[in-house]
Structure formats: structure tokens, C-alpha cells
Amino acid sequence: MNKRFYITTPIYYVNDIPHIGHAYTTILADVLSRYQQQLGNNTFFLTGLDEHGQKVQDAASKRGIEPKDHCDEMSKRFTDLWERLHISNNDFIRTTEKRHKRVVKKILKVVYEAGDIYEDEYEGLYSISEERFITDKEADTGQFRDIKKLKEKNYFFRMSKYQNALIEHINSNPSFIQPVHRKNEILGFLRQPLNDLCISRPKSRLNWGIEIPFDSGYVTYVWFDALINYITASGYLDDKNLFDNYWPANMHLIGKDILTTHAVYWPTMLMSAGIELPRSIFAHGWWLMGDAKMSKSSGNVVNPMDLIDDYGVDPVRYYLMREMVLGQDANFTLKSFINRYNSDLANDFGNLLSRISTLIKKNFDGYIPEVSSLGHKEKKIILQSQELIKNFDDNMSNMSINNAIEETLQFVRNINRYFEHMAPWKLVKEDLKSAGIVLYTGAEALRICAVLLSPVMPQRIKTLLSVLNTDSVDRNWGGLKSGTKLGEHKPLFPRINSDIS
Ligand code: MSP
Helix, strand or coil: CCCEEEEEEEEEECCCCCCHHHHHHHHHHHHHHHHHHHCCCEEEEEEEEECCCHHHHHHHHHHCCCHHHHHHHHHHHHHHHHHHCCCCCCEEEECCCHHHHHHHHHHHHHHHHCCCEEEEEEEEEEECCCCEEECHHHHHCCCCCCEEEEEEEEEEECHHHHHHHHHHHHHHCCCCEECHHHHHHHHHHCCCCCCCEECEEECCCCCCCCEECCEEEEEECHHHHHHCHHHHCCCCCCCHHHHHHHCCCCEEEEEHHHHHHHHHHHHHHHHHHCCCCCCCEEEECCEEECCEECCCCCCCCCCHHHHHHHHCHHHHHHHHHHHCCCCCCEECCHHHHHHHHHHHHHHHHHHHHHHHHHHHHHHHCCECCCCCCCCHHHHHHHHHHHHHHHHHHHHHHCCCHHHHHHHHHHHHHHHHHHHHHHCHHHHHHHCHHHHHHHHHHHHHHHHHHHHHHCCCCHHHHHHHHHHCCCCCCCCCCCCCCCCCECCCCCCCCCCCCCCCC
């Protein structure tokens, strides 16, 4: 029976210009979702925008416009980018939508009625940039800007009440927080007593938020609002069938900087509301420029649009997926992008297609040759392709996407070596039938690699399959039909000639 697979990205702050960090998480979710779909699973892929909070209110007021108008304008930048990056999300949620506000209010009410929200006067240090109270120790780290002392009445969520239950859940569900070093980080954090969470902001200070249902003088804290998007979009209040089918989410994909909110705040909120916890939270590392995190404030943002304009969408997707070891940080440089593109895509992958199609056109009138019998070498290649598929699936289920891709490329390199050994360009003159077998074997091996890589490079692989005149996305040997005519094509990955290499 088909399984279902619900995957989410963080919802992005509308205030930042979308950069490679946002693009990365969304492409990664897209690749995982397309892969699950290819396996025949029923996928639901959600992304969206986090539109409330102080920063949005301030940015809008600086421009002299309403926050909602500001958000509408900003959201277009994200949706345009997702379209260009061929992101296949099933839903796009904005926290200012009615459907979401209803759910946030409902959860606040349920948690309040469970006795898990209380009122208290609080005096402490407040970081405006982080939009939360911080501890003295945090203030001492010097990592927080715009700190001021605040004293005000607020509402608090009894997060501490769920500390033990959370520890228990993490320990009995080893894949709940991934990778394992992030799980250990959270377990370490939970060794200290957990504080309750301030979940309100007085409207006198901030009114761009969702009003608290039991006190009209307050809006809810932006994170309490934002996390709930994951159940809003899967139909928590609107569509019971959808919710029963997709919740709990299989995976919340996040960056390592937002681990605590996802692995501590969110599960305790769900426990209080009596809702099942997501199956897993996976935190990836950062893309660094040199050694610094890419961010607007440090001015080292790589705009994905520029890269796409210069080199195409799929090569950028390929580079991002191949280069980052999930869970660790990765370094983004134009030089490594060009090297990776030229060696894997132009030399190995694209070149194999060119070799095959040139020889088939020249010697078989463009028709995929017949295969009457297979030799020892060809049988070995079929076995290797089966092994590759198995390893590919193992790597994907371990979130080792870079290895899944690398092993596919190794197989492509093997086929190129097989060609060099068999030299079909010479063989055609001596034994056309045998040359045909070599070419069929190469083309079918290439088709299988293409099918495996199609979640990463959906557009270019579609072109490749149309050149091979097949729509078979079957991963097993034999999808290519002898006697069908190859299509015309330009080089799939033309070499980048550049001084940077
Ligand atoms: N709005 C919150 C998330 C709420 S989810 C309920 C938020 N938004 S964000 O726009 O600041 O960042 C979203 C994601 O982008 C984070 O997962 C973050 O790790 C990721 N990235 C931002 N810069 C990044 C890099 N330089 N590299 C990789 N990802 C990084 O946080």
C-alpha cells in the first residue's frame, strides 16, 4: 500500500530578501517530496511565510503603509522564486490568512482551558531583534542587539510542565530529532530546568499579531503563532480527512538556528493541546560564504536569481544537493560550483548522452538498437544498476543525499569507462550488432541514472528522457524500447568556460 509523506519547510520571514539559505531548504524539501512521489507515496509538501511580529510592523510603518500591504508585496518575491526554482509545493501558507488565525486562536483556547496558560508580571531583558525576553547569561554573550529592560504583565505557557514528557519522547523515538548531534544538543539543553514561555505581547507595544482569545489587550508571540502553521495547512480545523491522513508530519525540515523552537516549544505546545507530535525534525547546517553565515546584515547574500540566470535552475539545485553533507555546514563558492558543474554534469553525465546519441544517429539512423543477447559485461552492469538503486534508497532514507547523488555519478563514470573499453565507435565497423548492444546498455544505464536524479533536476531530466524518446520513469532495467527514434538535442550541460577554476 502507498504511504503518505508530509514534509514542511520553515515559514520564512517576509522581511528578508529570499536568498540561497531560503532557497536551499525549499529545494531540499522539494527533492525529498519528488523522491517520495516517485516511490509512489502520497506526498504533501508545505511551505509559506511568517508574516506577523515587530519587524514587519516596523518595516511597514517606516514605509508608511499597512503591514498587510507590505506582506503582500514581499510575499510575491518568494512565490516568484519558488516558481522559477520549480518548487512543487502543494500548499503555501501565510500566517495572516483567516484559516490560520482561527487555528491559532483555537489552540490558545485549548491550552488555556487545559490550565497551561497563566498571567504574570515579568521584569527582564527584552531583545527587540529577537522579539523575546532573554536571560542575563544570553545578554552577556553579546549576540543580541537592541536590548532593553521591560516590566509588563504577560501570559505564559507552562512549558516546564512538559519537560519530562519531552525528554521521554526524545529518548523513546530515536529519529524524532535528527541528525543525532542535534538530538544530543537538545537533550543537553533539557538537563537544565526548562522555563515557561512568554506567549503574549501587549498591543500597546505590538499590534501586528493574532489577538489572544481571552484578552483583547494582547496579541500572541510570533513563534507561538508561526509553529501552528504546520497543523493549519494540514486541515486541523478545516478538513478532518486531510488532517487524519497527513498529520503527524513525517518531517519538519529546518536550519540549525531554529532547532529549539521546533524541538522544544512546538512539541510541548502539541502535548498541551493533545495533538500527536511530528515524526521527525531534521536540522540542516548553514551555507557559509567564506566562514560567515550568509545574512542580510553581513551583506554577503548570494542571490539565487543571479545564479539561475547565469547557469540555469537545475545545475544550481544539483550543486546545493551534492555539495552539502546534511547536518554540517557547507561553503558556497562560485569556483566550487563551476568545478562541480563541469566535472559531473558537463564531462560525465552530459558527455555520456552526447556519445550515445551521436553514435546512434550516425550508425543506426537514430533508432535505439536491438539487443539480442547480453555479454558478461552487460550483465554486470545490470547487476550494478540494481545495487545502485538499493544504495540510493538507503542513502535517501538516511538523509545522505550527497552520497545518493555521488554513487549515481560513479555509475555514470563506470559506463563511460565501459564505453572506452568497448569502443563502440570502432566496433560499429567490425560488428554492428555488438556495437548496438553496447549502445543500448549505455543508454539504458543513463536512463536509470536520469530517473534517479530527476527529483534533483526535474527539467533537464525531462529533456533527457525526451531525447531518449521514453517516458518510462521505471527504475528497473529495460524501460528503454529498441526501435524508437531518438530526439534532437543541444548539449544538456554545456561546459562553462571560466577563468575561475
Ligand atoms: N520565520 C522563522 C521560521 C518559522 S517556522 C515555524 C525563520 N525564518 S527565516 O526566514 O529567518 O529563516 C528560515 C530558514 O532559513 C531557517 O531554517 C534558516 O536556517 C534558513 N537559512 C537562513 N540562512 C541560511 C543559510 N545561510 N544557510 C542555510 N540555511 C539558512 O527563522
